[in-house]
Amino acid sequence: MCILCAGDSGVRLLRYQERRSRDPEKISSICSWPTPKNQTELRQWLGLANYLHKCTKDYAVPSLLKKDVARNWRPEHQDAFDAVKKSFASAPVLMMPDTSRPFHVVCDASDFAIGCALMQFDAEGRECVVSYQSRQMKPAEKNYPVHDKELLAMRYALIKFRVYLLDELTFAVYTDHASLRTAMNSPHLAQRMARWLSFFAEYNVVVHYKP
Structure with a gap:
């Protein structure tokens, strides 16, 4: 069942005392890592970064994953490298999931x-992050209409957090694109979107528009 409704929900990413700790040594290592000089050093750094990516909001680093990047290191690669290190240094610590409380997704x-x-409210009503997930779009996905990209993000979230969400009685997904309300109810659905709606129907999700 997939329900669409409009409403306000200020989504803030806050820390919580009951936390999932990131390894301080790994954080220090990744933040002090020098610019890779070859492909081996780059792979080593990306391997360490991958260990921590669930603690980080924005971990899509496509420009660093391309072949021969280390041989042809350009300013945009350095910018991406520095941005990832900064992201890990400032990432909030995650709370452990509490299956006795409802989940919601942004x-x-x-x-x-x-x-x-993936988020939950704690006993004091504070909104806490359980996990972050992100990825770079594939070339074909970059050509999707805006509402399809938003639905792609929603589908990605439900797949990544399936173990927590599939058995929930009802949970909320928050999106900042009001177009989803009309796109998902349109009688003229593209084949791709029709497949996605069939997938969404497996979940008891209520989609909220958050401006």
Whole structure:
């Protein structure tokens, strides 16, 4: 069952005392890592970064994954490298999931990446992050209409957090694109979107528009 409704929900990413700790040594290592001089050093750094990516909101680093990047290191590669290190240094610590409390999801899409966060409210009503997930869009996905990109982000979130969400009685997904309300109810659905709606129907999700 998939229900669409409009409403306000200020989504803030806050820390919580009951936390999932990131390894301080790994954080220090990744933040002090020098610019890679070859492909081996780059792979080593990306391997360490991958260990921590669930703690980080924006971990789509496509420009660093391309072949021969280390041989042809350009300013945009350095910018991406520095941005990832900064992101890890400032990432909030995550709370452990509490299956006795409801989950909700925040998802978003840009022109080139999708991301989402699995969240819960604690006993004091504070909104806490359980996990972040993000990835770079594939070349074909970059050509999707805006509402399809937002649906792609939602689908990605439900797949990544399936173990927590599939058995939920009802959970909320928050998106900042009101177009989803009309896109998902349109009688003229593209084949791709029709497949996605069939997938969404497996979940008891209520989609909220959050401006």
